[in-house]
Amino acid sequence: MNSTQDDPVPGTERVPPRTVFGLAVPALGVLAAEPLYVLVDTAVVGHLGALPLAGLAVGGVILSQISTQLTFLSYGTTSRTARLHGAGRRAEAVSEGVQATWLAVIVGLILVVAGQLLAGPIAGVLSGSGEVTGAAVSWLRIALLGTPLILITMAGNGWMRGVQDTARPLRYVLAGNGISAVLCPLLVYPAGLGLEGSAVANLIGQVFSAGLFVRALLTEKVPMRPRREVMWAQLGLGRDLVLRSLAFQACFVSAAAVAARTSTEAVGAHQIVLQLWVFLSLVLDSVAIAAQALVGAALGSGSSRRARGVAGQITRYGLILGVVLCGLFAAVSQVLPRAFTTDPGVLAEVPHAWWFFVALQPIAGVVFAIDGVLLGAGDAAFLRNATLLSAALGFLPLVWASLGFGWGLAGIWTGLSLFMVFRLIAVVLRWRSGRWAVVGAVRA
Template sequence: MATTQIFQETLFASSLMISVLKFDELGLEIARIAYPAALALTADPIASLVDTAFIGQIGPVELAAVGVSIALFNQVSRIAIFPLVSITTSFVAEEDAYSSQQNSVQDNKECTEEAGINNTKEEAQELIPENNKDSISDESKTSSSIFNVSQSPIRKRIIPSASSALIIGSILGLLQAVFLISAAKPLLSFMGVKHDSPMLRPAQRYLSLRSLGAPAVLLSLATQGVFRGFKDTTTPLYATVIGDATNIILDPIFIFVFRLGVTGAAIAHVMSQYLMCGILLWKLMDQVDIFNLSTKHLQLCRFMKNGLLLLMRVIAVTFCVTLSASLAAREGSTSMAAFQVCLQVWLATSLLADGFAVAGQAILASAFANKDYKRAAATASRVLQLGLVLGFLLAAILGAALHFGARVFTKDDKVLHLISIGLPFVAGTQPINALAFVFDGVNFGASDFGYAAASLVVVAIVSILCLLFLSSTLGFIGLWFGLTIYMSLRAAVGFWRIGTGTGPWSFLRS
């Protein structure tokens, strides 16, 4: 009996795997959006890993200093731009779906009118004498050719949310740059880098220089949100690869050839960000009339209302990661250096699952706009299953790779020892992280911004208490226990929303 049950469960798991990896219409659309998005999302953390690897060759103090600066810059950037990007993707997808519906209706109307005109021409043709038909036919061809030429210019899309996102992104980028440069020292002090720490000078120098690229970073991310709403993740991928490849090429030149150290790493990163921003804006202006700035259509109030909800959520989310980095820094440069390596690998690999989150959000936003609830349910189920499969795959790869690859980042034996302690957590939490990221995309696709904010505030409060208690009692390993609890709670609240069929998912109960 037990053998039969095991056999049936094995067959069920096999059929589920086949269903998850099935390349039907939905599977192909998810793949077309998710894979380029995943590569683009992981490109910047990989570039940061390259910075980490190069700077790690200078020394553990510089490695720890850059680690604190990168953590601080990334968290402030997420607070500034993540709500905007998430809202932009949903709003643009909705507006694009409505626009497609209107264009479809307009095209059908034009086809009907054209058919009526053609019928009238045919009736008139029957009344024309045979000897005049040839000359009239030539004239009609000429006029038709001229008519087609006059209609050849392609109309750009008018998407108010795209213009709104770029305006807000530009303002936020400038504000972030001013804030980080003027408050670099107190912010680093909050992160545990005190005035007598050897990490202070290189950390402050790196943070101040890298902050000059904040306007380009935020504008680039806002533009990527627009492209995601169009279900185009290939264009952002190309721009990101070009920008990060430039960063990787310039890093060793500025760090070692020009002997600029951490200053060179920051300069290389800023140059790559402005290059990426220029490429994205150039490609976007080919498709969208971004200068359609009528305040009536920009929907800035709608952006601000939902943006404030997600701002609460992002502050809660980023505070947990920032707090963990701060607690690691307070234990010294060795602990911070090891934590930086583990955290960068943890985030870079986990963000692969965010590709499925982006795909789910874009498809779900269109499905909800069209009231296609059957497609919404199928999309949510498929991206969550794919995220879980990816999580287990990443856990297996990281478990083997990081054990042997840690020396790429540092040669310090004490740092390597702490990395080996964090390795089981970095690898083992990948399935949980994947589900947490994908659930975010699913809830954003349903425009469930209120629940996303409220649930994560509760999760953050519980997680912060766990981090403070576990780090004080268990030290470095306690930080990773705390982060594991944090990601598990994020996945749990996402599952609860859909599992109970509440909010926008109430249709699942009918």
């Protein structure tokens, strides 16, 4: 690799932009596929009326806790796999995927049972309305059956990213989500299943995606038996990522609960803007996926200079992409919300969250990019602490104050803004310090 004079840290190496985007573009497809399907789902259900949309909002928040809470199956697996791949130990790298898949099956089955038992009480706590609770539970009981399949797909994405293969995951995820997107309007309307039809469509697509990832592991010809010591090591890294995810979940579950108690129209509007936020977060995270693979491989091969160079590149790319998205979604503010609902009450609430969502995109671009760098380096403990503190000092106080003082969606999204600013300060300082760049096939 050639060093360049414009690197942010002297003595670093950059990688060619085509290397970054060769990984990032397929990763973007994978990251965007699920939230894009959810946007389609939201648009289909939104035309049923405010109540089904509110039920989807509450049920979707609960289901999303599974994938968000267990991100170590993808991000943690990428970090461990990338270091082994960088050290030239491919078989061991793929074996990380095998063990992550076993964890996905075990944890997924436990969550299916727990979810069926607790769906009603949890939805009731979040919704604050008997009608919304009933709609949410009817959707959720079907959707929860796909939990092991969701987690298998996450593990598959994790090990494939680690060995710098982002093309096959794109095909696998698009196949499953494409099937779901076609079936969703058919099952909701002509088949007459209503809200439950969207959950059935989602489940069928997950069967296809998970099956393709399992087949990919089988073709690698590595031992498929469970290895307790590897799974325990993955869980060790997972502990920090789970605690970090708990902070996210506390924030977004609180936001959904406060929005639901504001009005049915407010929770519907929050669902629309939140799903766009999730979608764009994953778009911004696509270059960070490349950072995870490239930073992990560089550190595994012993090159901290290359790891620091990639970190600088990814941060710049994230900022540029965030600015572009900010301008784009400002331009479509009067048009895009109408694609999701025609309910006048919901549309009247959307602007109270929309402009926070737009203004946060450049900040999010930098935060998610550096998150990717630190995740690739296995710096999970720092990310855990930074996220927990940002949630405790920023998001949560303002969200619950919004309930008490009646600030509505504006108060909720002010809390999200403060949360992102605190995270920005923390990750930028960590990136500039260079203390994350620990070399070796396994991070000590």
